[in-house]
Amino acid sequence: MTVAVEFIVNQLKQVLLEEQVSTNETVRQLHGKDESHHALSLPDIVVFPRSTADVSAILKIAHVERVPVVPFGVGSSLEGNAIPIAHGISIDFSEMNAILEIRPDDLLVKVQPGVTRSQLNKELKKHGLQFTVDPGADATLGGMAATNASGTTAVRYGVMRDQVRDLEVVLSDGSVIHTGNLAAKSSSGYHLNGLFVGSEGTLGCFTELTLQVYGIPEFVTAGRAIFGTVADAVSAVTALLQAGIAIGRVELVDEDSIQQANIYNETAFAEKPTLFLEFHGNEAGMQEDIAFTEAIFEDFNCLSVEFEQDNAARNKLWEARHSLAYAYIHAYPGKKLMSTDVCVPISKLAETISYAREQLDIAELAGGIVGHVGDGNFHALLMLNPNDPQEQAKADHFNEQIVQYALLRGGTCTGEHGVGIGKMKYQSTEHGAALAAMKSIKTALDPYNIMNPGKIFT
Amino acid sequence: MTVAVEFIVNQLKQVLLEEQVSTNETVRQLHGKDESHHALSLPDIVVFPRSTADVSAILKIAHVERVPVVPFGVGSSLEGNAIPIAHGISIDFSEMNAILEIRPDDLLVKVQPGVTRSQLNKELKKHGLQFTVDPGADATLGGMAATNASGTTAVRYGVMRDQVRDLEVVLSDGSVIHTGNLAAKSSSGYHLNGLFVGSEGTLGCFTELTLQVYGIPEFVTAGRAIFGTVADAVSAVTALLQAGIAIGRVELVDEDSIQQANIYNETAFAEKPTLFLEFHGNEAGMQEDIAFTEAIFEDFNCLSVEFEQDNAARNKLWEARHSLAYAYIHAYPGKKLMSTDVCVPISKLAETISYAREQLDIAELAGGIVGHVGDGNFHALLMLNPNDPQEQAKADHFNEQIVQYALLRGGTCTGEHGVGIGKMKYQSTEHGAALAAMKSIKTALDPYNIMNPGKIFT
Structure with missing residues (x-):
């Protein structure tokens, strides 16, 4: 442990319990990766907050000391979104996993960010209710909100952003805000709900989420x-x-x-x-x-x-x-999964998938195509040898081809996985002049760039 | 015309045709009010852009000269949203009213901001399609996006924000951005679509809107x-x-x-x-x-x-x-309409409406209650004598009572009309610390506060 890290650890231990602060090598390893092919990068410190006050106290220290902070759910992200590439503090939300309130009359639920999708649905079932967003992985709801996750049911019920009524967010300076309210619609002030959902930890840490739920269909x-x-x-x-x-x-x-x-x-x-x-x-x-x-x-x-x-x-x-x-991962032991994630207007989907299949064959890459085709979103699942830079280069080239093809047709480089590390290089082409507007918002809310630095923007 | 106004007019006439720039008293009168009880306030100049380039040129001048700018549709807003309280330039979008593209396969349409709801639906009908947002008034789509309008069909199809796939926006410095893309979902970058919808002209001027449409039901x-x-x-x-x-x-x-x-x-x-x-x-x-x-x-x-x-x-x-x-307006000649607009969690709607009815009776105000009850949103429609300050004070007090009642129950002060002038005083209570975050976004995108100044925020 360097002197600099020790200095931060000592401050964190002033506001948290000893057991909530870890610099253990194994713990750091677990927080240095996600389910993607992106390279491991360790946090210096992992903290386990138990309350909004804990998160606020952590961020106040990080703000003053200019230490990078990355929120962490279960690490099921697919673009390196939760990998602390600038090191610093990984905030693990696994101990903030309470379902705080179920309001069957309002079809609303309030949860802490560490609650997983399956945990929530198990509880909702008792009330004849369901939470609909289903990205496959048993992700945390905080993580799903951070990447604007979706999955198989978005065609009917919408994506994560559509379910969020309110977020409690701790901003980079430790201040706590609410981004919405409990009403079904509002025209009051700026739509912070929508802005924070999908911000991948770059604008703040979610500490409570109020989400829309649905009756289990007859x-x-x-x-x-x-x-x-x-x-x-x-x-x-x-x-x-x-x-x-x-x-x-x-x-x-x-x-x-x-x-x-x-x-x-x-x-x-x-x-x-x-x-x-x-x-x-x-x-x-x-x-x-x-x-x-x-x-x-x-x-x-x-x-x-x-x-x-x-x-x-x-x-x-x-x-x-x-x-x-998992089937692909099982079939190719030792290889790592890489998934493309473009989404295109539905009229362009058939040709985009055909193009992807062709390029996959030309590149002689092993993999298949699956897709949430009702949304115009599909994934080419590729299995890569992490020690074969040539294979990695071929896969990167393939990904780039698909993204450019999609962008030219009015699509997006990521339908549901988020930008993370993998899609940063396409942000300028996709957003053009809007990228400067996004960066100015980032700077306004996180002036010292401590919130998941090096993600979304360069 | 003051020297200062003449100075701006001369600059505008360098980039627009003579007929696109007006300082005519009658024209200014028409742009100094909306359909609400809020007081008239005239713009110094009214301009009629015909293209995105025109809007950009207008904003470049306004930016350099620090002149307030307010976008104007048909003036059907209900909270003074389009009233130029700081005077300056009213940008009338009535000459940017083309339906640019209908993509039946993608259920998308691209329009200029001055297109009205009925104009769009007339055209869509030829394709068996409909645009669902229906606020009653035949508002422009630019105006509806600016206030995040909704109305009778939101319970099924969602509000204006839910329909917006992409906006072309001219920012305060005249730069042009796109806030989204044509895909049904995206996790790429910050959700600028959601942020700009409902921003009431305080962040930029919309010059093109790409909107989701639906098949006319069987x-x-x-x-x-x-x-x-x-x-x-x-x-x-x-x-x-x-x-x-x-x-x-x-x-x-x-x-x-x-x-x-x-x-x-x-x-x-x-x-x-x-x-x-x-x-x-x-x-x-x-x-x-x-x-x-x-x-x-x-x-x-x-x-x-x-x-x-x-x-x-x-x-x-x-x-x-x-x-x-209109029935109320017709029944009370000489009086002006004031409409409350709270939205509450559905479980609190019955008691909130009962409370509103009671307070209406106690205050001896003439009016009735109508509501988009599927969303938890209702309006008390009051008819006020604009020359009776006592009646106005009673109505203001009533409005305040309803808003406080709604906020205490997790609701919002405005479900669909927007903040404009009328709901500014409730923003701090409703948003708390989040208001500072909103203001920092406003400052980041409009540093000289020329975009509809004096709205939403003080």
Whole structure:
């Protein structure tokens, strides 16, 4: 421990308990990475706050001493978002994991940032309620708000930003603000909720979140639709959305990915481009939507559609979809996952996915394509040897090709994973002159650049 | 015309045509007020830009010369939002009223800010599409984005902010930025879309808007449900929302307001607290939703429910709802309309409306209550004699009581009209320490405070 680090540790121990401050090598290792291929970088110190007051006290010290601070949930981010590249303090929110209030009448819940998605849903189920945002990983809600996470259900219920009514945020100087209120809508003052969601820890630390929840739908039906080509599958979804069918989920899984899923889950799904679907609603309306969907799919050469209302079969289906990243990781021991994340206007999705598949084949990279196709968002999942710089360079080039292709069509370099480290180089092309406006907001709220420095902006 | 004004006019005429710059008294009068009770305040100059380049040129001059600038749509705002209280330049967007692009495949439209809601919907109808935000007035889309307008359909489709994919904005120094992209979701950089929507011209001028549109639903049914008390009507709506019924619109109109509507529209609606309803969807699902709604309403002592699928009857019903403000204005010649606009968590709506009705009666103010009750938002519509300071003081006191009542229950002082002049005094109570964060963003983006100065913040 250097003298400088010891100086900060001593100050932190004035405001926190001994056990809340760690410089242990193993603990620091755990906070130096996420689930991505991005390089390890250790924090000097890891702290475990138990209250908003703790977080405020930590930031006051960091502010005065100009020490970098990075909030940390469970480390499930995919672009190095939580990696402390400038070292300093990693704030681990695992001890702030209380569900503070459930208001069934208002369809609202108030939680601490360390609560995970599955923890919340387990509790909500007792009230017939659900939290809808589902990025696959069992991320913390604080982390999901920080990256504006979404996933399979965004096509129906919206993304993380759409669920946030209020955040309690500790700013870089330790002051505490609320970004919203409990009403369903407001035109009062600037929309800080929206600004802080997706700011990836660069503007402040979330210490409480008030989130919208939904009743568990009366009827849910899941199904699989198999197509001859990815292009047909995507075009079918586009037609479905244009017809205004209120689909609950619609996920594309390509041939390669179905293969991996079959191996990993010991399933026997047909190894063809497949849409995993879910419908929610009242029984009569849902049946009509399903019939209409089947008719539309027929127009796009759908080979077969199968629905299952049975809970176990439905869970197995979504298990297969959700475990895909792990299936790839399992199939390529020693390799690390890299995922692209562009999102394009829905009319450009089919051509963008075709382009991605072509470039993947040309580059001879192993991987598959899966996507939240109802939103125009897809991922190419690549498995890379971290010790092979040539493979890494090929993957970087591929990622860049996809991003440029998407940006030229009015899309974005990241639909849901956030900028982190991996998408910084595209910010200027994507945002142009707006990037200067973003930076001026960052400077206004964090003048000493201590909040997750080196992320989003250079 | 003072020398100072002449100096600016001469500069403006260097970059605009003669006919685009006016100091005519009548023109200035038209730009010195909106539809509210707030006092007239004239701009020194009114300009009529025809392009983004025009707006940029105007702002470059204003920036150098430190001249206040206020964007102006059709002046339908209700809190003095577009009144140039610091004088300077009113930028009238009526000549930037082109629908630039309709992308039916992407359910997107790109418009200039001076396009009105009805103009857009007329054009969209040819494609089977609709723009859903419906604040009653035929406002411009630029104005609706500036105040984050909503109205009768927000309960189903969301508010103005939810529809905005991208804005072209001219900042205070004349630079031009884009706040978003065309993809359905993004986690790239800060959410400038959300920040600029609702900023009421204090951060920049919108010159293009890319907005989400929807297919016109297959089936629409409208209806009226009559209740014995306002409390029963509101509780019935709360139960409906908790049950997850996807209602298209649900509006409360109280006894006094039904009376005014009957007089103004020559209708004969029962003069009882009434819910105006609309359901959208596929036929089977809608029938099931309607049956379920009737069952719920019975539990809340509903006196009668009548549905009409006939287009003419449906239009008549919504005409009655939308013309309510005008009905009041017509009934009280010489008086000016003042509307409260709080929004509260839905569980607190019944008691907040009861409280408002009581205080209205105690204050002996003429007026009625109408509300977008699905959102927890309602308006007390008051008719005031502008020459009676005592009546004005009573109304101000009443407004303050309602706002404080709402804020104590987690609500907001304005659900959809914006802050303008009228809600500035509540900003500190509502936002607390967050107000300083908002001000720092304002200063970062508009360092000389030329953009609609004296609004939102003191």
